[in-house]
Amino acid sequence: xxxxxxxxxxxxxxxxxxxxxxxxxxxxxxxxxxxxxxxxxxxxxxxxxxxxxxxxxxxxxxxxxxxxxxxxxxxxxxxxxxxxxxxxxxxxxxxxxxxxxxxxxxxxxxxxxxxxxxxxxxxxxxxxxxxxxxxxxxxxxxxxxxxxxxxxxxxxxxxxxxxxxxxxxxxxxxxxxxxxxxxxxxxxxxxxxxxxxxxxxxxxxxxxxxxx
Amino acid sequence: xxxxxxxxxxxxxxxxxxxxxxxxxxxxxxxxxxxxxxxxxxxxxxxxxxxxxxxxxxxxxxxxxxxxxxxxxxxxxxxxxxxxxxxxxxxxxxxx
Numbered sequence: 001x002x003x004x005x006x007x008x009x010x011x012x013x014x015x016x017x018x019x020x021x022x023x024x025x026x027x028x029x030x031x032x033x034x035x036x037x038x039x040x041x042x043x044x045x046x047x048x049x050x051x052x053x054x055x056x057x058x059x060x061x062x063x064x065x066x067x068x069x070x071x072x073x074x075x076x077x078x079x080x081x082x083x084x085x086x087x088x089x090x091x092x093x094x095x096x097x098x099x100x101x102x103x104x105x106x107x108x109x110x111x112x113x114x115x116x117x118x119x120x121x122x123x124x125x126x127x128x129x130x131x132x133x134x135x136x137x138x139x140x141x142x143x144x145x146x147x148x149x150x151x152x153x154x155x156x157x158x159x160x161x162x163x164x165x166x167x168x169x170x171x172x173x174x175x176x177x178x179x180x181x182x183x184x185x186x187x188x189x190x191x192x193x194x195x196x197x198x199x200x201x202x203x204x205x206x207x208x209x210x211x212x
Numbered sequence: 213x214x215x216x217x218x219x220x221x222x223x224x225x226x227x228x229x230x231x232x233x234x235x236x237x238x239x240x241x242x243x244x245x246x247x248x249x250x251x252x253x254x255x256x257x258x259x260x261x262x263x264x265x266x267x268x269x270x271x272x273x274x275x276x277x278x279x280x281x282x283x284x285x286x287x288x289x290x291x292x293x294x295x296x297x298x299x300x301x302x303x304x305x306x307x308x
Contacts, residue, residue: 022280022282025279025280025283026280026282026286029287030286032287032290033286033287033289033290036290036294037290040297044294044298047298048301048305051305070243073239074236077232077235077236077239078232080232080235080269080273081228081229081231081273082228084231084272084273085224088224089224092220092221094221094224097221097224190273190274191274194269194270194273194274197269198266198269201235201262201266202262202266204239205255205258205261209243209254210255212247
């Protein structure tokens with residue numbers, strides 16, 4: 001049994017809730033389509049580089065930290081579930097559950113970044129950065145793998161940090177007591193977060209399961 | 213917003229939890245298969261699993277299936293243009 005969401009706060013130029021909702025979801029998906037193309041370009045780069053030297057790619061990928069990468073995958077998958085709970089709880093006017101789920105999402109997202117930071121520290125201590133002295137590989141594929149690893153994981157981390165700021169904003173709106181009528185903001189925030197999750201779901205096998 | 217529990221509390225929590233469990237299970241299969249020494253078609257299987265996971269997130273979490281035709285078409289456009297990039301570039305590489 002579903003419950004109708006609370007009466008939304010309308011903003012200019014909209015006079016009807018359904019039109020505002022359609023415009024917000026459409027606008028966000030338009031942005032996500034550009035994000036798909038943005039990340040797609042990097043995945044294309046990965047595909048071409050890997051095809052040119054699959055052996056070197058596998059050797060390079062074998063040094064990626066599987067345990068930390070897997071922990072981060074679980075953290076991000078879990079955060080997608082908690083943010084979905086938050087979004088639905090907001091619509092159902094179940095304020096306590098919404099607040100708990102938003103805080104859980106913030107903790108999981110921050111934990112992801114902390115684990116990533118720890119992983120970067122480990123990578124650097126093993127000289128796994130293509131331009132530093134002592135980089136352990138000479139194969140072109142391995143060099144390209146680690147170039148791609150740093151580039152794409154940093155870009156993803158930036159996206160996640162932006163997502164965390166938007167999720168934190170939901171908590172702020174809750175404190176102001178306006179989150180219920182602004183459930184559409186929660187919905188589009190959730191859409192962005194899920195795309196960042198999907199990108200990581202794709203990165204996990206490409207970066208951590210390769211060469212196993 | 214009200215503080216009391218809404219009538220569909222089970223749905224609000226249970227459905228995302230079930231999808232999370234499915235995502236987790238699929239990830240475990242992908243990891244398990246990747247660790248089998250000498251197993252064939254590892255990259256293909258892991259990418260196929262990612263496709264299922266992404267479909268779950270798109271359908272159950274992002275509610276793309278229930279979205280309007282305009283929204284669904286917008287979501288598709290990014291993938292369609294991306295497929296052009298892959299098709300044309302790989303066609304060029306394959307015919308050199």
